[in-house]
Amino acid sequence: MALCIKHSRNVVNGLKHTMGLLRMINRSASLTHFQNVEITAPVAHDFNNPAVSFNGLLFPCRFESTEAQKHCDTDDREVLDFPGGKVALTPEMRFISESSPDCTPCYRVLDDNGRLIGSGNYVQVSEEVSVKIYNDMVTLQTMDTIFYEAQRQGRISFYVTTMGEEAINIASAAALTLDDIVFPQYREPGVLIWRGFTLEEFANQCFGNKADYGKGRQMPIHYGSNKLNYFTVSSTIATQIPHAVGAAYSLKMDKKDACAVTYFGDGGTSEGDFHAALNFAAVLEAPVVFICRNNGWAISTPTSDQFRSDGAVVRGRAYGVRSIRVDGNDALAVYSAVHAARKMAINEHRPILIEALTYRVGHHSTSDDSTKYRPVDEIEWWRLAQDPVSRFRKWIESNGWWSSDAESELRSSVRKQLLHAIQVAEKVEKPPVADLFSDVYDVTPSNLYEQEKLLRENIERHPQDYPPDVPL
Amino acid sequence: MATGLRRLVSFGISNGREFSTNCSNVVKQSGKSLNLYSAINQALRIALETDPRAYVFGEDVGFGGVFRCTTGLADRFGKKRVFNTPLCEQGIVGFGIGLAAMGNRAIAEIQFADYIFPAFDQIVNEAAKFRYRSGNQFNCGGLTIRAPYGAVGHGGHYHSQSPEAFFCHVPGIKVVIPRSPQQAKGLLLSCIRDPNPVVFFEPKWLYRLAVEEVPEHDYMLPLSEAEVIRQGSDITLVGWGAQLSILEKACLDAEKEGISCELIDLKTLVPWDKETVEASVRKTGKLLISHEAPVTGGFGAEISASIVERCFLRLEAPIARVCGLDTPFPLVFEPFYMPTKNKILDAIKSTVNY
Numbered sequence: 001m002a003l004c005i006k007h008s009r010n011v012v013n014g015l016k017h018t019m020g021l022l023r024m025i026n027r028s029a030s031l032t033h034f035q036n037v038e039i040t041a042p043v044a045h046d047f048n049n050p051a052v053s054f055n056g057l058l059f060p061c062r063f064e065s066t067e068a069q070k071h072c073d074t075d076d077r078e079v080l081d082f083p084g085g086k087v088a089l090t091p092e093m094r095f096i097s098e099s100s101p102d103c104t105p106c107y108r109v110l111d112d113n114g115r116l117i118g119s120g121n122y123v124q125v126s127e128e129v130s131v132k133i134y135n136d137m138v139t140l141q142t143m144d145t146i147f148y149e150a151q152r153q154g155r156i157s158f159y160v161t162t163m164g165e166e167a168i169n170i171a172s173a174a175a176l177t178l179d180d181i182v183f184p185q186y187r188e189p190g191v192l193i194w195r196g197f198t199l200e201e202f203a204n205q206c207f208g209n210k211a212d213y214g215k216g217r218q219m220p221i222h223y224g225s226n227k228l229n230y231f232t233v234s235s236t237i238a239t240q241i242p243h244a245v246g247a248a249y250s251l252k253m254d255k256k257d258a259c260a261v262t263y264f265g266d267g268g269t270s271e272g273d274f275h276a277a278l279n280f281a282a283v284l285e286a287p288v289v290f291i292c293r294n295n296g297w298a299i300s301t302p303t304s305d306q307f308r309s310d311g312a313v314v315r316g317r318a319y320g321v322r323s324i325r326v327d328g329n330d331a332l333a334v335y336s337a338v339h340a341a342r343k344m345a346i347n348e349h350r351p352i353l354i355e356a357l358t359y360r361v362g363h364h365s366t367s368d369d370s371t372k373y374r375p376v377d378e379i380e381w382w383r384l385a386q387d388p389v390s391r392f393r394k395w396i397e398s399n400g401w402w403s404s405d406a407e408s409e410l411r412s413s414v415r416k417q418l419l420h421a422i423q424v425a426e427k428v429e430k431p432p433v434a435d436l437f438s439d440v441y442d443v444t445p446s447n448l449y450e451q452e453k454l455l456r457e458n459i460e461r462h463p464q465d466y467p468p469d470v471p472l
Numbered sequence: 473m474a475t476g477l478r479r480l481v482s483f484g485i486s487n488g489r490e491f492s493t494n495c496s497n498v499v500k501q502s503g504k505s506l507n508l509y510s511a512i513n514q515a516l517r518i519a520l521e522t523d524p525r526a527y528v529f530g531e532d533v534g535f536g537g538v539f540r541c542t543t544g545l546a547d548r549f550g551k552k553r554v555f556n557t558p559l560c561e562q563g564i565v566g567f568g569i570g571l572a573a574m575g576n577r578a579i580a581e582i583q584f585a586d587y588i589f590p591a592f593d594q595i596v597n598e599a600a601k602f603r604y605r606s607g608n609q610f611n612c613g614g615l616t617i618r619a620p621y622g623a624v625g626h627g628g629h630y631h632s633q634s635p636e637a638f639f640c641h642v643p644g645i646k647v648v649i650p651r652s653p654q655q656a657k658g659l660l661l662s663c664i665r666d667p668n669p670v671v672f673f674e675p676k677w678l679y680r681l682a683v684e685e686v687p688e689h690d691y692m693l694p695l696s697e698a699e700v701i702r703q704g705s706d707i708t709l710v711g712w713g714a715q716l717s718i719l720e721k722a723c724l725d726a727e728k729e730g731i732s733c734e735l736i737d738l739k740t741l742v743p744w745d746k747e748t749v750e751a752s753v754r755k756t757g758k759l760l761i762s763h764e765a766p767v768t769g770g771f772g773a774e775i776s777a778s779i780v781e782r783c784f785l786r787l788e789a790p791i792a793r794v795c796g797l798d799t800p801f802p803l804v805f806e807p808f809y810m811p812t813k814n815k816i817l818d819a820i821k822s823t824v825n826y
Contacts, residue, residue: 183570215607224606231573232606236597242563243598246570246578253552260570272590276563283558284567439608440643442667445696445743 104313106325106357109332112385114394122336123175127401132194133174133331134396135410137166137389140190142414143199144362147206150422151220151366156206160221162187164329164361167388168293170194171331172261172356175338179258181247182230183240186221187293187360188263195228199417203425210431210471215439238264238271241290245281245351248288252349259287259345261338267298269312275319281351282320289341290321290353293328295360300373313355321351328356329388332395359386432471433459503687509679511653511686512541512618515660516579518690520549523577526664528554530564530581530618538583539620539679565591565617569599569669572614577664585621585673586630592638599669600644613667618660620676621649622714622764623810628803634713634765634796639671640742640774646670647741648695649713652678653686658693659739666695675714682717698745700752704734706824707758710749710775712738715762715811722816731824741771749775750782757788758823762811767795789826792819 078089109122116122125133144161151159162169169190176182182191189202201213205223208216213224214232224232231240244262251258268274269292281288292312296303309315316323322344326337334356341352359382363370370379396402433455437448459466506514519526528545534556536543546554557564561582568578582588588595595617603611623632639647648663648670650656656674663670675682701716702723711719716737723733734752738744753759759779761772776791794811802809 181574213607213609214605217607218605222605224609226606226609231610234597234601234605236593239566239594239598242566242594243570243573245563246567246572247574248570249567250571250574250576272560272562273566273594276558276560276566279558279560280563280567284555435607439604441646441743442603442611442613446746447743 098308099310100314104310104325106327107333107337108327108330109336110330110391110395112391114391114398116395122332123339125174125332125335127399129174130392130396130399131401133170133335134389134392134402136170136173136190136193137331137392138410139193139199139414140166140169141389142411143189143193143202143418146415146418146422147202147220148362148366150206155422155426156220158220158366159206160186160365161362162190164359164382164386164388165293165295166190167331167334167392168291168328168356168358171334172263172291172338175335176261176342177258178229179256180229180342181244181251181258181260183244183247183260183262184230184233185237185240185264185268185293186233186235187265189221189223191263192223192225192228192230195225195230197223197225197228197230199421200424201225203418203421204428207422207425207428208430209425209428211425211428212431215435216431217435238268238273238277240264241268241271241273241277242280244288244290245277245284245286248281248286248345248351249284252285252287257346259289259342261289261291261342263291263293265298266292266294266296266303266306266312267301268292269315270298270306275315278315278319278321278351278353285349286351287345287349288351289338289345290351291338292353292355293358294355295328295358297360297364297370297374299364299368300370302374311355311357313353316353321353323353323355325355325357328358329386329391331388331392358388430467430470503685503689505683506653506686507678507680508650508653508656508674508682509539509541511657512660512674513543513545514686514688515657515664516542516545517548519577519579519661519664520545520553522690525575525614526553526577526579527571528579528581529557529568531557531559531583533557533581537581539676541618541674541679542581561587561589561591562594565594565599565615568615568617569594569602569612572612572669573602573610575614577614578612578616579664580615580617582617582619584631584676585619585635586633588617588619588635588671591617595639595645595669595671596642600642602644602669604644611667612669615669616660616663616666616672617670618672618674620679621673622675622677623801623806624677625806626803627801627806629800632801632806634673634763636671636673636712636741636763637765637769637771640771642742644669646695646743647673648739649673649675649741650739651675651713651716651737652682653684655693655737655739657686658691659695661690662692662695665692670695673713677714678717693739696740696743696745698739698748699737700734700748701737702733702735704732704756706732706756707760707820708734708736708749708752708756709760709762709816709820710736710738710772711762712741713764715764718811718813719762719816721813722820725813725817726820729821731820733820738775744775746778746782749779753779753783754786757786758826759787760792760794760816760819760823762794762816764796764811766798767793768798770795789823792823794819 079086080089109120111117140162144163147159148161150156169188173191173194204211206220222233241262241264244260248260294311313323313325324337327333337354341354345352361383437444437452516528532538533542534546564580568580571578599612599615622634636647646668648659650659663672709719719735723735726733734756761775763770763772772793772795794816797809
């Protein structure tokens, strides 16, 4: 990935931003054949292949006891039974390269114009599901536009858009079932849209009113829904990833037909929690799907300053986790990869890592101006030429499932619903002061009763110090 | 991570530290004579037996743990419910939060409290806020984090620390420290079954050293309730965990000099039982707090401040704190660093004679 980005930067600079990261990757990807998406265990056929023996032998040959370390000959190679597996010995001093000569190819189903690429394999999606995917991508796009504006008008305090990542959001959610437990980062509200979280519910959270399930305790965009199996967002980076492993372990023990799914960004893969989680998931054989949204930017930090590996996808193998790189702006590719990953995770009790390559078209948040650290035309190129929503629209249109009439009706109806939701949420009163003290523990301890009493006395004496719209 | 652990444990037996047997009120039924690690083991066994959704995991837990607290559990309950994890504390706690959030009792072992800090973010930002930030839609109340803490005679910097104060500063978790085998079993079962995440520090010095009758049945001791384990009238002494036995020796010596000490085991540090301490100080007019952790910013400071707020006019002398020094925990200098019996005795005398 580091390599890819360096190349793409050169290209971007050299060709005045006429090309971008994904195009570059796509060029290398087109050299490979997509038919070979293997869903078999990657080690099974590698036994007699000395070239892959280091990678391949560890798991199948693992021994419970490490007592006996003996030399033995397998085929023509000398093998030593180390704790953990038989390893071939070699007289050659050869360091493993820090990278493979080529970037890991990126799985893609639809080209830039929404046409199916060659005879690649992908999971068929019905008209109904396709139209809902599109519908929800448009809803997400529109919600971002309107909430972003609401923040700019000072009506909500903060917002984070998902622009450019609509396909990852919606198509991944579409490939899951409602029983799958989601541990989000914060740029995946589309999963909630897919699962039926209403625009009113989004607005209530962003306005921190008394209908907000989080009782006004967290900043806007920190959604959560017990009913929809979507754990409440926290601002901390990557901390949710090991939670997903614990939840997945529980699903496995309960023999549920469900997996845990967790989302995070390219920056999140640098946190210890990411590494801890992948390793735990592999060792504990947890049915969890890790979805990395590699959008190129962690606030202002480009991936070239984030890691030197070929993106996140290659980390999978290091931990014994099966992985795939997918074009995150291609809804069909995301859907197919997540669908396959989910099945493998549940049926084979194993974690899967998906790296979805994309681009963060919006600023990091409303507190950020990304034009300070990246060229405007790079952003524009991604926004216009690589928009996942219009790419998918072209595909459903070519199937005769969508029309411009449907398009204008959808956009205006979603817009109306959103404006209404905001107007209503804005008027709903704030949660009462009592909610400041509840839920710290299951039962409020005496020190909090004492503090609440003191606070209320103070409010009575100095009501002007406190926001008038919070009920006492 | 467990360098020299077994050495630590065997050394602990011969260190001459005695254990307080004055735990009066607990379960009166007689039981088998057990040391503290066996009492922990028994609590874990009962937790696993009584709840099929209970899990025990951590580094080296599978073979019984470096302190033997999980001995026999994997054999009995299977390797799916009692298992080793990779050597990664943030992973252990993060995994435990997810497991607990699905309605399980996740009992995580951190091999030493000294090594809990990689998990600090998971404890502070995740476990502690899980219920609050979701408006009670989700909770990880089934999570209990066990960790051996405190001095052991030769543990140096990284096998001796008492980090309880860090965790007492975090609303949303409970912090519990037992003083004896009987207490350990009953309190641990309460922690495991409490619907809030709990950090449970086990005094490793007492693992083998402390022996008392422990009822074999399933019993729980209340959290957030301190216990007056020795009645007195001249001064109140407050402590927790292994320090109780030192405080008790100081009480006995003080008694010989005609000073009557009231001794309180706080047991739960957060949320703590101010009322019991307050009532005692109202009676004695004097307070001494003792803990192994460094004095500055230690939990003794919190107790002291709270009692001054509540008993200012009743106090007859400054509140005394006899604690660890403000240095890293030193190896050779451990006997100098520690809040010893005679340091306590001197402080008792100067407070009473103020």
